[in-house]
Amino acid sequence: MTDTGSILLEARGIFKSFGAVQALSGVDLVLRAGTVHALVGENGAGKSTLSKIIAGVHLSDSGRMILEGKPFQPSGRRQAEHAGIRMVMQELNLIDTLSVAENIFLDQLPSKYGFVRYPSLNHSAQQVMSRVGLDSVSPSAIVGSLGVGTRQMVEIAAGLSRHCRILILDEPTASLTDREANLLFRQIDQARNSGMAIVYISHRIEEILRIADEITILRDGRLVSTQTTQGLTAEQIIRSMVGRDLPPRQRAGKTAGGTIALQLDRLCAGPKVRKVSLDLRRGEILGLAGLMGSGRTELARAIFGADPIDSGTIYLHGSDKPARIRSPRDAVRQGIALLTEDRKQQGLFLPRSIRYNISLPRLESVSRAGIVNRFRERKVCDEFVQSLSIRCSGLEQPVGQLSGGNQQKVVIAKWLLRDCEILIFDEPTRGIDVGAKFEVYRLLSDLAARGKAVLFISSDLKELTAVCDRIAVLSAGRLTATFTAPHYSEQAITEAAFQEHLRPAGGPSK
Amino acid sequence: MNKSSALVSRLMGLLADYFGMAAALVLLLVIFGRIADNFYSLDTFRTIADQIPDITIIAVGMTFVLIIAGIDLSVGSILALSGAVLGVTLVQYNWPLPLSIAACLGVGLLCGLLNGGLVVAWGLPSFIVTLGMLEIARGATYLVTNSRTVYMSSGLDWVTDYTVFGFSIPFVLAIAIVVLAQLVLSFTVFGRYMIAVGTNEQALRLSGISPSRVKLAVFILSGLLCAVASIIHTARYQANPNNGQGLELQAIAAVVIGGTSLMGGRGSVINTFFGVLIIKVLETGLAQVGAQEPTKRLITGLVIVAAVILDYYRHRLRRSPAGRG
Numbered sequence: 001m002t003d004t005g006s007i008l009l010e011a012r013g014i015f016k017s018f019g020a021v022q023a024l025s026g027v028d029l030v031l032r033a034g035t036v037h038a039l040v041g042e043n044g045a046g047k048s049t050l051s052k053i054i055a056g057v058h059l060s061d062s063g064r065m066i067l068e069g070k071p072f073q074p075s076g077r078r079q080a081e082h083a084g085i086r087m088v089m090q091e092l093n094l095i096d097t098l099s100v101a102e103n104i105f106l107d108q109l110p111s112k113y114g115f116v117r118y119p120s121l122n123h124s125a126q127q128v129m130s131r132v133g134l135d136s137v138s139p140s141a142i143v144g145s146l147g148v149g150t151r152q153m154v155e156i157a158a159g160l161s162r163h164c165r166i167l168i169l170d171e172p173t174a175s176l177t178d179r180e181a182n183l184l185f186r187q188i189d190q191a192r193n194s195g196m197a198i199v200y201i202s203h204r205i206e207e208i209l210r211i212a213d214e215i216t217i218l219r220d221g222r223l224v225s226t227q228t229t230q231g232l233t234a235e236q237i238i239r240s241m242v243g244r245d246l247p248p249r250q251r252a253g254k255t256a257g258g259t260i261a262l263q264l265d266r267l268c269a270g271p272k273v274r275k276v277s278l279d280l281r282r283g284e285i286l287g288l289a290g291l292m293g294s295g296r297t298e299l300a301r302a303i304f305g306a307d308p309i310d311s312g313t314i315y316l317h318g319s320d321k322p323a324r325i326r327s328p329r330d331a332v333r334q335g336i337a338l339l340t341e342d343r344k345q346q347g348l349f350l351p352r353s354i355r356y357n358i359s360l361p362r363l364e365s366v367s368r369a370g371i372v373n374r375f376r377e378r379k380v381c382d383e384f385v386q387s388l389s390i391r392c393s394g395l396e397q398p399v400g401q402l403s404g405g406n407q408q409k410v411v412i413a414k415w416l417l418r419d420c421e422i423l424i425f426d427e428p429t430r431g432i433d434v435g436a437k438f439e440v441y442r443l444l445s446d447l448a449a450r451g452k453a454v455l456f457i458s459s460d461l462k463e464l465t466a467v468c469d470r471i472a473v474l475s476a477g478r479l480t481a482t483f484t485a486p487h488y489s490e491q492a493i494t495e496a497a498f499q500e501h502l503r504p505a506g507g508p509s510k
Numbered sequence: 511m512n513k514s515s516a517l518v519s520r521l522m523g524l525l526a527d528y529f530g531m532a533a534a535l536v537l538l539l540v541i542f543g544r545i546a547d548n549f550y551s552l553d554t555f556r557t558i559a560d561q562i563p564d565i566t567i568i569a570v571g572m573t574f575v576l577i578i579a580g581i582d583l584s585v586g587s588i589l590a591l592s593g594a595v596l597g598v599t600l601v602q603y604n605w606p607l608p609l610s611i612a613a614c615l616g617v618g619l620l621c622g623l624l625n626g627g628l629v630v631a632w633g634l635p636s637f638i639v640t641l642g643m644l645e646i647a648r649g650a651t652y653l654v655t656n657s658r659t660v661y662m663s664s665g666l667d668w669v670t671d672y673t674v675f676g677f678s679i680p681f682v683l684a685i686a687i688v689v690l691a692q693l694v695l696s697f698t699v700f701g702r703y704m705i706a707v708g709t710n711e712q713a714l715r716l717s718g719i720s721p722s723r724v725k726l727a728v729f730i731l732s733g734l735l736c737a738v739a740s741i742i743h744t745a746r747y748q749a750n751p752n753n754g755q756g757l758e759l760q761a762i763a764a765v766v767i768g769g770t771s772l773m774g775g776r777g778s779v780i781n782t783f784f785g786v787l788i789i790k791v792l793e794t795g796l797a798q799v800g801a802q803e804p805t806k807r808l809i810t811g812l813v814i815v816a817a818v819i820l821d822y823y824r825h826r827l828r829r830s831p832a833g834r835g
Contacts, residue, residue, distance in 0.1 A: 304716075327715075327720065328715055328716050328717070328718045329715075329718050329719060329720045331718065332717075333718070337718075338716065340716055345710075345713070346712050346713055346716050347716065348710070348713060349706060349709045349710050350710070351775065351776075356702070360702060360706060360714075360717055360719070361717040361718055363699045367698075367699050371698050372698060372699060374697075418718070
């Protein structure tokens with residue numbers, strides 16, 4: 001594609017530090033019109049920081065930027081947007097209580113005498129939304145009622161709706177299904193052909209090879225290389241990102257013969273979990289595949305007692321008596337753990353220390369008569385920080401300052417300390433770097449080897465097929481198929497995931 | 511290197527936590543020493559020491575309530591009601607003292623249970639629930655006392671008469687409660703859970719711990735502490751049905767001056783105590799220089815706002831460096 005476009009933006013020798021942490025050390029970046037430029041690197045490598053400096057969110061400590069031949073030093077996000085630079089952030093930037101249309105056009109609501117003109121607003125929103133394939137969502141739907149994936153698309157739609165010359169997308173596909181991602185790629189292609197420069201940050205190498213023209217690899221805040229994507233292989237990219245080779249991706253193909261740890265009998269919960277029956281054995285990793293909104297998270301929450309169950313039964317640890325789980329407290333006491341999809345909102349206490357976060361679910365194990373023994377607490381937490389190699393400045397560092405991968409490890413540590421028999425991982429590798437992903441895979445295998453029962457929810461089929469002993473597929477709340485290793489076919493799994501959507505409309509499925 | 515530097519930074523943190531408040535207090539004392547004659551006298555300090563126990567005890571409960579991101583507007587009314595029950599049962603029904611005190615504490619506990627129960631069971635905002643309780647308990651007080659002050663004769667003299675090393679019993683009790691509460695907050699499982707509720711209630715629930723129990727316990731504790739304070743208050747001011755009006759705002763002011771966040775998740779009982787001292791020193795000092803009520807209120811208001819602004823900067827300094835992507 002056009003990799004010889006004119007230079008739009010040139011950044012030279014960018015330095016940035018946050019307190020004692022050097023986030024960027026002398027990074028260069030050249031963006032050309034009509035190209036997609038991928039930024040890759042492990043979490044904490046400086047990708048987000050670099051793009052936030054370009055988007056005016058952060059101010060660099062030193063270095064200079066030139067935008068179309070003129071010095072460019074945005075004093076804030078607004079000024080950068082004025083110059084035609086827009087960034088869709090990793091953390092969603094939407095207002096939950098407003099509608100989709102209001103969110104997309106928040107800074108330019110059409111109005112007359114101060115009253116919003118809703119017909120015209122909804123009309124233009126509809127157009128923008130259909131461009132990213134959000135036809136099924138009403139522009140007047142309240143954002144808070146939408147799933148994470150859909151919200152992400154709304155955010156991207158908002159970014160694309162404005163006139164802009166440089167669009168920065170930070171992990172845009174982290175919570176999208178393949179179908180949604182494909183729509184996004186088509187949009188990106190269009191934007192590129194219209195002469196825009198797109199900065200694309202992602203952990204998914206396959207995507208980058210597919211859509212990027214140029215690739216810049218960062219490691220620990222330093223520039224490793226900038227090159228054209230053509231001819232590069234995933235292995236080459238990963239190696240220069242991590243600075244080492246990756247362990248083999250295959251889990252030793254063992255079949256689980258353990259006793260049943262969790263059995264669901266026609267479980268119904270809300271509109272999204274419909275008559276799901278499955279069983280999970282000790283020593284087994286059971287994958288749960290499905291499209292965004294297929295009810296996987298809802299199923300996990302129902303098992304964990306976080307949402308009420310309408311009908312159906314849960315049996316635990318091979319018992320033939322129905323388990324009574326009415327709250328997460330009941331679930332944890334009966335040996336179930338849930339590592340939530342949204343770790344920042346639901347898994348962590350961000351302003352609190354690593355120590356506080358790890359020990360919280362099982363404080364009684366390090367306390368006596370209600371008084372916490374800090375010495376024992378530190379010792380226990382220290383062991384987990386070591387064994388999971390959590391990168392931090394110390395046990396007292398607030399979790400909010402850690403990178404995504406390390407935050408996820410803190411969540412894992414907290415549940416390992418709790419030592420549950422059944423562990424449900426909901427998208428544990430979302431938004432974390434390749435190195436950390438493999439550590440998570442290894443951990444899942446270790447847990448299974450120690451006789452734990454693991455339910456692994458993921459939207460990434462490759463990781464499911466690499467790690468799981470069996471894969472169950474949900475489609476619109478129903479269990480449509482179960483596959484056993486090694487007889488996996490991406491084709492078959494994807495078909496099962498779409499199964500409930502392919503039936504003729506109106507005809508209720510059994 | 512790591513261990514000792516971590517210890518040093520923790521000590522510095524502790525010092526920074528309390529130093530600001532202590533410095534503000536000393537500053538006030540110096541200013542009043544300059545502008546008021548005879549400010550540094552035993553009388554002044556005795557007046558202050560007499561005035562702080564009841565509000566201190568209530569402010570301790572309020573600190574916990576604010577830490578779990580709630581608010582308790584009913585403390586003044588609960589104080590009046592439990593004091594009224596104490597007075598009426600003791601003086602009019604001639605109950606034995608222990609039984610009267612048990613009834614008084616029971617009423618405080620019950621009010622707290624009602625507050626907490628409503629907040630937990632229906633997920634109502636504590637602002638509304640305790641606003642209701644503020645009226646309910648006040649109304650009940652008028653019913654119990656027939657809208658007349660019950661004079662305690664000599665039934666509660668022991669509260670004010672005896673001293674321990676020169677300090678009155680209420681003062682010693684208040685200090686003990688402050689210290690105990692700070693220990694609970696810093697070192698117990700319950701303390702951790704309170705902070706967790708205020709920081710991220712959802713994450714606590716999904717960690718398998720019931721936030722409802724924590725909240726209920728905190729509101730019960732707040733009610734119970736109001737009843738304890740009412741014994742001291744009634745001993746000094748009789749069982750007046752108008753007791754404790756506006757006390758909730760004074761208590762909240764003391765807690766907020768002490769740097770506890772209205773958003774929940776952080777707070778310190780010791781600093782709340784400094785907050786009480788600052789308010790009371792200000793009040794006493796201004797009275798001594800002959801300031802009238804309007805001036806007093808104006809200055810107190812300014813101090814509250816200034817304290818919150820200072821606290822904002824203190825926390826900004828401690829929060830940096832920011833996270834990175």
